[in-house]
Amino acid sequence: MIARTPKLVSSLLMVLLIIVALIMIFPILWIALTSLKPESLILGKPAKLFPEVYTIEQYGLLLNAIPFFTFVKNSLIFAGGVTIISLFFDSMAGYAFAKLRFPGSNIVFFLVLATLMIPFQIVMIPLYLMMHKLHGLDTYWGMIIPRITNAFGIYLMRQFFLSVPEDLLDAGRIEGLSEFKIYIKIALPITTTALTTLGVFHFMYNWNDFLWPLIITTSQEMRTLPVGLALFTGEHVMEHGPIMAGAVLSIIPILIFYLFAQKTFIKGVALSGMKG
């Protein structure tokens, strides 16, 4: 914007920006502070934002009440597993669609893109039945396998590989490398930025995912963090403190990650918005 804003307007806008920032932070701050209050103060009236006494007893209560670290482990295996496997298959298919065209590859690519129009909510019942038949309910592989590849990831990787110069790949061919080796040794290493962005996207999407882990897991030992915590909240309406402690513990790792890799993060998460 070139035009200068009058001082008064600009300071009013600044105040507005600060108010919005406070609204954004306040709920997270409240959750964090509540998790540090003893139960008597949580229920105490009038409600206070900052407690007089800080305690970590809620965290102890949480760890006694639910297998919190099991949820963390499950979330890591689910989100991490999907991310690693999907990055491999997405990039491999994306590379082939960009650089190793075969008769009909455009039609196949179009069909791949068409699957983007099918939301998960529509296929969750047949997927559940499939996993039921294959004894995949309540297992890690059952959770992970429907997500081992993703049309959006394939599309994204293809776009990146299109810009890789053919000469680079021909150098590999002259050396007698197989096409698969060329992809692994030459093409993949120069697309690390794209891979990281897509990786953050896959990880965040599945780490935060709720509906699929909710229906595919049946025992508490297999629940992911959001599902385990939400179900615990449903059953234990009276224990406020431990639940707030659980929420804090699940937000903190992502928050740290976010602070250190903000740029990659915003890019990756904004991608998931595009997936729609």
Added chain:
Amino acid sequence: MRYSLERRKQASGIMMVAPSVIALSVFVIFPIINSIYLSFLDYNLLKGVREFAAFSNYTHIFQDSRFWGALWNTCYFTLGYVPLLTIIALFLAVLLDRKMQVAVKLFQAIYFLPAITSMAIVAIGWRYILDPNIGIIFGVLESIGLKSVPLLQNTKLAMPTVIGISLWKQIGFSMVILLAGLKSISDTYYEAAAIDGSGRIHTFFRITLPLLLPSLSFVIITNIISSFQVFDQIYVLTKGGPLFKTEVLVYYIYYQGFTLFKIGYASALSSILFILILLITIFQVKKFMQREIEV
């Protein structure tokens, strides 16, 4: 030699797309076909019933007041959420569209913060913030002598509250996309406008908005689609209550499919949702194609 290299490349290409193509066929294309097939069955996993039922699921759906309620609630959510989200995100993006200032970066980081969290987990937090017994909001309201209303338990206020929380969670997303759109508009347009003596508001409506249209329509359409898929916050905040006033389509599908295990009925509901989303998507693809042709 040339010929065999070409053949080798083609064969490798087929091998390398094969895992993805097979996976997408098994986990997306087959299920969608199966879903349509299931919608014609009277299929109950709990009762062990599984027989052909022709269109009876669909005729039942059209007489099911909970379906119409869920459809209305989905539209209510969409109509409340998308316009507000777009306007607020656009407003914030315009305010933050300045040349590199530390403050701008800081605000952007803060506004984006809720977007990185899990909807289910922050919804748990919000449930307690709005809880009349412990939440700070009621404490403040009562201390200044106002009567507090439990928002999520109120039939009129529950849906607006859910919309508000969803806005809080997702505004950063759309803002970032719009901000990127604003940044890609070349300064020369603004310089030309300044030379013409165009005022700020005039410039915004005549230059910024038309040039931002691709990002803007993208934000609007993807948010309409995701509004039709809303589930997590409903599950955690209200479970569709009070009196089904926040029961949306996906929640109703979940209820029929995974608490009653009426697979056929839930699949018929899914098919209807699919048609609705498909119509929106086709509209989007058409737009996208038009843009591609123009470029």
